[in-house]
Amino acid sequence: EAGVAQSPRYKIIEKRQSVAFWCNPISGHATLYWYQQILGQGPKLLIQFQNNGVVDDSQLPKDRFSAERLKGVDSTLKIQPAKLEDSAVYLCASSWGGQPNQPQHFGDGTRLSIL
Amino acid sequence: ELKVEQNPLFLSMQEGKNYTIYCNYSTTSDRLYWYRQDPGKSLESLFVLLSNGAVKQEGRLMASLDTKARLSTLHITAAVHDLSATYFCAVDMNYGGSQGNLIFGKGTKLSVKP
Numbered sequence: 419e420a421g422v423a424q425s426p427r428y429k430i431i432e433k434r435q436s437v438a439f440w441c442n443p444i445s446g447h448a449t450l451y452w453y454q455q456i457l458g459q460g461p462k463l464l465i466q467f468q469n470n471g472v473v474d475d476s477q478l479p480k481d482r483f484s485a486e487r488l489k490g491v492d493s494t495l496k497i498q499p500a501k502l503e504d505s506a507v508y509l510c511a512s513s514w515g516g517q518p519n520q521p522q523h524f525g526d527g528t529r530l531s532i533l
Numbered sequence: 534e535l536k537v538e539q540n541p542l543f544l545s546m547q548e549g550k551n552y553t554i555y556c557n558y559s560t561t562s563d564r565l566y567w568y569r570q571d572p573g574k575s576l577e578s579l580f581v582l583l584s585n586g587a588v589k590q591e592g593r594l595m596a597s598l599d600t601k602a603r604l605s606t607l608h609i610t611a612a613v614h615d616l617s618a619t620y621f622c623a624v625d626m627n628y629g630g631s632q633g634n635l636i637f638g639k640g641t642k643l644s645v646k647p
Contacts, residue, residue: 422575458639458640459637459639459640460537460621460623460637460638460639460640461576461621461635461637462637463634463635466633466634473633474633474634476634477634509575509576511576516633518564518581518583518625519581519583520581521566521568521578521581522566522578522635523578524568524575524576524577525575526574526575527575
């Protein structure tokens with residue numbers, strides 16, 4: 419089966435600019451996650467969707483980050499305006515309906531560098 | 534707040550040797566996941582552990598879960614160079630419900646040398 423697709427792979431922007439990332443989950447996966455992975459650390463959940471509804475966005479910095487999952491398939495994550503501390507890899511993951519016995523499948527991520 | 538601690542954070546091994554990576558977590562959970570990450574790549578699922586005493590094995594890797602001790606181990610048997618990667622454990626905060634917020638450890642960077 420095709421994996422989780424993310425684009426772009428790399429993005430370099432200046433602080434205070436805006437940026438958007440795109441994710442296409444594995445076909446049929448109802449649950450979609452966005453994670454932020456800072457160099458040398460484990461991923462940190464930003465937001466979880468079940469179909470097109472938000473399940474958990476408690477760790478999303480809502481003053482600058484936004485995410486949507488229209489039609490319950492593809493998702494976009496936006497940062498506006500970007501700060502230096504947003505430099506990280508942004509990972510998208512998906513799973514079957516959030517069942518505990520099904521691991522999350524991760525995409526290759528978008529590496530964001532803020533100048 | 535759930536905390537997940539892995540140790541060691543860095544591990545240099547010789548081929549053929551055995552070693553164990555430890556994952557401790559601070560609050561009740563019955564779900565623990567192990568992932569592997571190669572440099573510049575994404576995370577690959579290794580094991581899903583869902584109950585106390587669960588043990589899973591795949592090749593040279595074996596994972597176990599002790600929910601009472603809040604401890605999971607990833608044991609490496611007769612290491613080979615191909616196992617060089619960073620290994621993460623992740624604990625699900627949604628005890629008893631659907632899969633939710635995974636809290637990841639900082640990862641153990643494993644280097645296997647000939």
